[in-house]
Every structure is written in structure tokens, then in C-alpha cells.
Amino acid sequence: MRRMTARPANAHQARLLQLLRDGGPNSRAQLGDQVDLSRSKLAVEVDRLLETELVVADGLAASRGGRRSHNIRLNPELRFLGVDIGATSVDVAVTNAELEILGHINQPMDVREGPVAVFEQVLAMAAKLRASGLAEGFDGAGIGVPGPVRFPEGVPVAPPIMPGWDGFPVREALSQELGCPVMVDNDVNLMALGEQHAGVARTVHDFLVVKIGTGIGCGIVVGGEVYRGTTGSAGDIGHIQAVPEGRPCACGNRGCLEAHFSGAALARDATEAAQQGLSAELASRLEANGGLSAADVAAAAAAGDATALDLIREGGRSTGQVIAGLVSFFNPGLVVIGGGVTGLGHNLLAAIRTQVYRQSLPLATGNLPIVLGELGPTAGVIGAARLISDHLFSPA
Amino acid sequence: MRRMTARPANAHQARLLQLLRDGGPNSRAQLGDQVDLSRSKLAVEVDRLLETELVVADGLAASRGGRRSHNIRLNPELRFLGVDIGATSVDVAVTNAELEILGHINQPMDVREGPVAVFEQVLAMAAKLRASGLAEGFDGAGIGVPGPVRFPEGVPVAPPIMPGWDGFPVREALSQELGCPVMVDNDVNLMALGEQHAGVARTVHDFLVVKIGTGIGCGIVVGGEVYRGTTGSAGDIGHIQAVPEGRPCACGNRGCLEAHFSGAALARDATEAAQQGLSAELASRLEANGGLSAADVAAAAAAGDATALDLIREGGRSTGQVIAGLVSFFNPGLVVIGGGVTGLGHNLLAAIRTQVYRQSLPLATGNLPIVLGELGPTAGVIGAARLISDHLFSPA
DNA sequence: ACTTCTTTGTCCACTCAGTGGAGAAAGTTC
DNA sequence: GAACTTTCTCCACTGAGTGGACAAAGAAGT
Numbered sequence: 148m149r150r151m152t153a154r155p156a157n158a159h160q161a162r163l164l165q166l167l168r169d170g171g172p173n174s175r176a177q178l179g180d181q182v183d184l185s186r187s188k189l190a191v192e193v194d195r196l197l198e199t200e201l202v203v204a205d206g207l208a209a210s211r212g213g214r215r216s217h218n219i220r221l222n223p224e225l226r227f228l229g230v231d232i233g234a235t236s237v238d239v240a241v242t243n244a245e246l247e248i249l250g251h252i253n254q255p256m257d258v259r260e261g262p263v264a265v266f267e268q269v270l271a272m273a274a275k276l277r278a279s280g281l282a283e284g285f286d287g288a289g290i291g292v293p294g295p296v297r298f299p300e301g302v303p304v305a306p307p308i309m310p311g312w313d314g315f316p317v318r319e320a321l322s323q324e325l326g327c328p329v330m331v332d333n334d335v336n337l338m339a340l341g342e343q344h345a346g347v348a349r350t351v352h353d354f355l356v357v358k359i360g361t362g363i364g365c366g367i368v369v370g371g372e373v374y375r376g377t378t379g380s381a382g383d384i385g386h387i388q389a390v391p392e393g394r395p396c397a398c399g400n401r402g403c404l405e406a407h408f409s410g411a412a413l414a415r416d417a418t419e420a421a422q423q424g425l426s427a428e429l430a431s432r433l434e435a436n437g438g439l440s441a442a443d444v445a446a447a448a449a450a451g452d453a454t455a456l457d458l459i460r461e462g463g464r465s466t467g468q469v470i471a472g473l474v475s476f477f478n479p480g481l482v483v484i485g486g487g488v489t490g491l492g493h494n495l496l497a498a499i500r501t502q503v504y505r506q507s508l509p510l511a512t513g514n515l516p517i518v519l520g521e522l523g524p525t526a527g528v529i530g531a532a533r534l535i536s537d538h539l540f541s542p543a
Numbered sequence: 544m545r546r547m548t549a550r551p552a553n554a555h556q557a558r559l560l561q562l563l564r565d566g567g568p569n570s571r572a573q574l575g576d577q578v579d580l581s582r583s584k585l586a587v588e589v590d591r592l593l594e595t596e597l598v599v600a601d602g603l604a605a606s607r608g609g610r611r612s613h614n615i616r617l618n619p620e621l622r623f624l625g626v627d628i629g630a631t632s633v634d635v636a637v638t639n640a641e642l643e644i645l646g647h648i649n650q651p652m653d654v655r656e657g658p659v660a661v662f663e664q665v666l667a668m669a670a671k672l673r674a675s676g677l678a679e680g681f682d683g684a685g686i687g688v689p690g691p692v693r694f695p696e697g698v699p700v701a702p703p704i705m706p707g708w709d710g711f712p713v714r715e716a717l718s719q720e721l722g723c724p725v726m727v728d729n730d731v732n733l734m735a736l737g738e739q740h741a742g743v744a745r746t747v748h749d750f751l752v753v754k755i756g757t758g759i760g761c762g763i764v765v766g767g768e769v770y771r772g773t774t775g776s777a778g779d780i781g782h783i784q785a786v787p788e789g790r791p792c793a794c795g796n797r798g799c800l801e802a803h804f805s806g807a808a809l810a811r812d813a814t815e816a817a818q819q820g821l822s823a824e825l826a827s828r829l830e831a832n833g834g835l836s837a838a839d840v841a842a843a844a845a846a847g848d849a850t851a852l853d854l855i856r857e858g859g860r861s862t863g864q865v866i867a868g869l870v871s872f873f874n875p876g877l878v879v880i881g882g883g884v885t886g887l888g889h890n891l892l893a894a895i896r897t898q899v900y901r902q903s904l905p906l907a908t909g910n911l912p913i914v915l916g917e918l919g920p921t922a923g924v925i926g927a928a929r930l931i932s933d934h935l936f937s938p939a
Numbered sequence: 940a941c942t943t944c945t946t947t948g949t950c951c952a953c954t955c956a957g958t959g960g961a962g963a964a965a966g967t968t969c
Numbered sequence: 970g971a972a973c974t975t976t977c978t979c980c981a982c983t984g985a986g987t988g989g990a991c992a993a994a995g996a997a998g999t
Contacts (some may be wrong), residue, residue: 190977213966
């Protein structure tokens, strides 16, 4: 199939594409109910979209007591590529235009090997998905990287955990390789977009997503739009002080949140505890695996290990301490906790909630849900697909 | 003069009004350069605005090498009332449609006396300004109150320092009394609007305004728009923990920023220091005035008193500690420090800067100015006028 | 004084987006 | 088969907006 290159010609068409993406197939009449346009005008715009082949009319819907309607839907052959680059692994997924995941691969990886090596791997993964018959090509791709991004240009800036990525023209390079439009964003922002599109944040306009993985970051959504800050580093909460005069951090300060809690910090603390003989459970796992991860701590806690539980609680307390401040400041309608360590589940959530509800003002917390993300590891790739579709489904 | 009741009929007219407000008188040709409309269409809209008497054409400008242009300006008889209610004083000002202050009164007051008493005083002040010939009536009024506000309804909610104000229909009551449209907002948000309109934040889109007065609060501007949060309490940073296990706070927690630094806290700490004999300078002022205020500490510091300077530095450190976290999170393009204690001036600013630059990430602080507000006590009333003018100069 | 050039403002015919109503098409229900 | 619904199409009409021609008013050069 030849790839789509058309873009909506005006705001009406963009709106219609987004309705079809988010609400699935629809009749002209149903669309008319949602867009505040006369049926005549709507029919004209739909016809134009049909001409571009961005949408197709296939078959008739069941009658609802009168003439049967045509099913208008986004072209089912459209394909988006979603890429979520983490610190230690990559997710690559293929979606249709309705952002449903058709295929998904996760592979271990190390960002520190630099952009060239990583993109070689990503392209191989994309080729694998294509070869399995899910796509003949891509109409667009979204990429998330674990660090700040100069969004308009699609270029990472000064990424602390990604040496070699600073200034690398991710957007341009990938666009060339894939032969389609590409958008780049911070991984946490994409997680926020994902949870907004298909997860717990579907109905909220102002919310925060705290992603606790190898590091820790926060996605900020204001009025339904991701807020990226002046230099693209908004949400970089890993180095907010959580414990005064606390642990030294790689950034040079002490007591940073990330030094006290994150996938990496938890693994480190658990290993220390095991070595000091504080927990037989953890020690046996350390012996068995030759190392400890956040998943091990989760398993140990689930098995009733008090030390593991303490580590989780203490981490939740530090995280909650920082989140409490953000809640007072930002007054969100929802806080979503996600990322790799969500395996720690409700023990972590309970600790965070306790701290936030204790420290923030009643007016800000009174009606504030703090919940785990719904989408797990797919949040990032769904968000990535959403990012590029938002771009392509807006007027050229 | 009869009061204006017209509103712009469409977005073009609204845009024109705002251009005339922010840029002063202009010819049709100059306006045309700024609005991306054909000269014909522009002329039509300007003529319609002239019909409503919202704008007037008076006189001809000097020639610039060809036919002289007509001066189009906002009706010079339009009057806005700006009211800024603080914890311990009120500011009331009259502006023209270009938001220039024509008259300004400040009086001491106590919010705790409740809305009825306060508004009696405010209305008397407004009457005084009117009687002095500055206005025959008001075309709109903006009001700031020192606590969270449910913005769409113009009603304070759960204001901790304003017992008796909870749910009081400020907007409706004042609109009735003044006979004009009224908008209500948090005082800190209005200060942000003021600095955005006529102060240091004219060219920045994302910035924070930290107001340190009796209490401490923060105004948040995202993409040029004030962000108010889900329940209107965004920016309520006074109870973020600045010092773990620090001073007990009225809110029930310990170490809140407001318990460690604010006009009230500074006065309290200075009094303690004077009573403990730590500073002869402060002690003599305490004796002379029967009490100490932030202004006394400022004066003592200016006179070289080490204790006063220490108090300021320590307060700046606490404030900087909290701001550092906000900067990491929000990545603003500017931080403005304002409010009553700006009399502490550069001693305070230096302490805040040191702490922020030390604690926040380079990418967020690299190009981040931290400055004192430009407008001083007029920021609030200018912001109030701006608030109502934004409302009136937008399509009905 | 006269021509030429520039700037500002007005007028008018034309285009195109969008509306609303009439009515055709294709069903269901009694 | 008649009456009613729902969906979709067609078409005349309105009104926003454009762009070009031209008039008005002044500056600068000859």
C-alpha cells in the first residue's frame, strides 16, 4: 500500500479525524451530533476526507428505526509506530489509526550505548513487526526518550543519563530512515498522553503522571495539553530534595528524590540490606539471581518480608513528600503513579497517599484521586502513537 | 456619561480592542499590520467598533510621507476599578481602558472582619475616587482576595485566613453594588497578571510569581494564561514543607514555608530576637514602635544589623528551597518575587537565588532570571483591571 | 506650480464557507 | 399498504472575507 501523505485541510476535518480516532467508526449523523456543523457542511467535509483516503466508508450499520447509515471510519490500513526508549529497555509497537496496538515488542537495551546503536536496534524491531505482516510501512512514528527534549525540533538536550544523545537530531534521522513524519518527546510526557488517551486520565484536564522507573520523572498536563516548560525540562522532579542532608546524588547535591527512591535506588538499598543480613528473603534472591531488582523487592514484600516492605514504605514516603508539594502547587485533578516500579503496587501507593494526604491542604487533596496507571508498559507506546496522530490529524 | 455596555461582536473585534489596550492609539493601517486581515475587512470591523463607542477616532496623526492617518483609540471615558484586598490592607485604583492608573488609594484593613465590613470600606474608597472627578461610574471591576477562589463563579472557597468569606458571592454582590461587570480572582494571580501586562513578565509565556506578604503564595502562568488548578487553589505554596520537623504551623503540620518565612513570621522572629537581646537595633525599634514589622527588619538590615540580615538570609534560604523544587518541576522562563516584603530587596533576592541555583538542575536554571517585581503595590490593581478588561474585551 | 511617489482609507465585485429547508432514499412498525 | 423515522443529498441563500481599483491627502523633486 502506498503511504498516506494527506493532512486535514482545515480544523473541521482535523476534529472529525480525532473523533473517529477516539470514538471509533461513526455514521455521518452521529458525527454531526458531535461537531456543531450543519449536516450539509459535514457531508462536504466527510466527502473530502474520503477523497484523501484518510477515512473510508465501508458497509452499512444496522438500522436504528430508519434508513441505515454508512460506517465512516479511519482508513484501516493506516499504521503508526510507537517507540518508548527507557534507560534499560525499549518498547516498539505498531498501531492502527485508532491507536489500537496490533503488535508490541520489548527488548533490553542500554541507552548509554548512544543513539546510533539504539536506533539500529529500534529499526530492527520495527522491521520485525513489519515482516510479521502487521504493516507494510508507517504513516507516522512517535518516539519517547528518557530525558528532556527540545520539542519543536525533536532533539534531546543535556540528558543526564544519556551521554552521547545531546543534540542528536532524533526526529530528522528517524524520519529519514522510516520515510514518514516523526515526533519526539520525553518518555514521561508520552506516558501521560497514553493514560490520557486510553487510561485512567481520560476525563481529567489537569493532572500529573509520576513515572518511577530507573529514574523518576513527572508528566504535566494542563488543560488537556502536555506542558513541557521553557526548555523542555518541566517535570524533572528526580532532583527535588526529598530528604535534607540525605544520600549523595549523582547530580552533586544531597537528598534528591531519585537518590532515595527509584528502580535503581531500590535495587541498591535492597542489595545493601541483603548483604547486611537484614533479610533472609532478599539474601536468597540475591544469591539466586546474582543481583536484585525492584521486582525482587516486590516479590519479597508480597512474601511478607518486613525489610522489603520497609524499603517500599520509606520510598513511598519520600515520593509522597515531594508529590505533596507538587499537589499544593499545581492542584491537579488526578495523580497517576506509573513506571517500572508499579509492580510494588498498593504497598507503594498506600505510602504515597498517606504522605500526600497528610501534608497537602484539604482544598487541594479533598477530591484528589491518587491511582496507579492503567496501561502498564503500553502507556508509553500508546502515547507515542497519540503524539504523532495528534500531529498528523491537525491542519497542515 | 452613560456607561458602556457593548462587547466585541467577534474575535476580530476582541483582538483589536486588546491591541489598542496594550499598544495604545493606532491608525487603521498599523492595526492592519498586526491582525492578518485585509484592509477592507479591518475597516469594517473598526467602523462597527466606532458605532459601539468602545473606540473613538480623534484627530489625525502626523504624516509619515503620505496621507495622514486617523488616530483610533479606546474610548478615553472608559473606567475600570481595580481592587486588591490583602490580609491587612486594601488597594483601590481607577484606570482608563488602557489600564493606566488614574488614581490609587491604599488603606489599612483587616480581612477577618468579614466581607460585609470590607466591602463597605472598598465601596467608600471607590466613591472617594469617583468624587474626585476621576470617574463618573465604572465599566467594569476586578477584585483580588487573599485566598483561593472558584473562578467561574467568583466566590472564595475555604479561605484559611479569611473566616466568614467562604462561599460569599463576591462577584454577584459587587456587581450589584457597582452596577457593572465584576471578576474575582486570587490576589497572587492578579499580581501575576499585572506583572505580565505592565511589569517584568511582558515577554514571557511561562512564569511564576511568588508573593511574600502576610502569607506566601504563587501565581502560575502557562502559555500566557493564569493557571488556577482544579479547585482554584493552585499556587498555594505556603504550606509546602520547607524545613523538616521545623516550626509548628497553624495548619497543623510542621516546617511549612509560611511558618518559617512571610511577613508575619519575620515580624515574629524579629520580635523574639529583640526580646532575647540578640540585636540592639531591633530592640530599640521594638521599643519605639511597640511592635516589629517586616519593614523594621528591612531597615535594621540596611543599617547593618547582623541579626536582621541573618533573619532575611535564613528566610530567603527557606523560600529558595521551595522555589528550587518548583523550578525543577515547572521549568519556568522567569521567577518574579513580589509582595510586601520586597522591601527586603536584594538581600532577600540574593539568598533566594543562591539556594535555587544551587538546588535546581542546570537545564532549568541555566537561563532563568529571578527578579523582583517592577510594579510594587500597583501590580495587584493593574492585574485586577487587566482581569476585567480581558473579560470585557472578549466576545460576548 | 507641476509631476511623481507614498501612505491611508474607501468601494465594489467576487469567492467561498456555512446554513437551513425540501425532499429523496431506505428503513421499521402497525 | 400507510404512516412514521432516520439518513443522506441537493440547492438556493447568507454573510464573512479578499483583492484590486481608486480616491484622498500629503511629501519630495524638478
